[in-house]
Amino acid sequence: MEEAQAAALRGEVPVGAALSGPDGQLLARAGNRVEEWHDPSAHAEMLVMRAATAQRSGRRLADCVLYVTLEPCPMCAAAATHFRVGRIVFGAYDPKGGGVEHGPRVFSHPGCLHRPEIVGGVRERETGRMLQDFFRHLRA
């Protein structure tokens, strides 16, 4: 949530992520960098998965947990399959842009080669409110 707040201060959509390793230690944390980096793929989830895997010399993340304040979009959800993330814990559900419980539901297809455990709706009200506040401010 700190990363999401920091992202909002940079003018980014306030989504933050963290990745913890097998002993619960923090491997990476990041917020969105889409605007700053001119990179529409620089979602918080992508950044922490890439950082953690690079640190582990390419070892995939089956023993890791990805925490993110918003339901991952289809790109990030599908990336979590490539990175072999063990578990995803996310905050607010995203009926419009989500790809886990909504839209293409990327883990729900028979061909999906790796399905993380999913825990959604954690601190849903707080994480959702940050996004609502951000978009309300944008429109004002």
Place this chain on the structure above:
Amino acid sequence: MEEAQAAALRGEVPVGAALSGPDGQLLARAGNRVEEWHDPSAHAEMLVMRAATAQRSGRRLADCVLYVTLEPCPMCAAAATHFRVGRIVFGAYDPKGGGVEHGPRVFSHPGCLHRPEIVGGVRERETGRMLQDFFRHLRA
């Protein structure tokens, strides 16, 4: 196809991509860098979309064409929505890993905010053969 061949020589799954701008000029070309960069998201398509958008200071790719030797996976297809790619031209269909005509079919959901034009199966036999040769060699 040259990028795919170069990727194979680096021990990468041989997939290559190129991105052309509004006048048909080449903006970026790349092959997979998953192994070399320890980055499971370093698919050829992601690399060219990121490179081209950075070059254009964040301008999205609605007037651009993404060429790739294999049907994009769900991650890359969903990324193409974020990057607002105008058209995707791909080679071999990928019934196991594809995300455009197979699996989650990310552009086929009502919530999908941007759907590139899709042209699939271009030089399908040649692009498919490169992949078959690569995997046959790996198993040998």
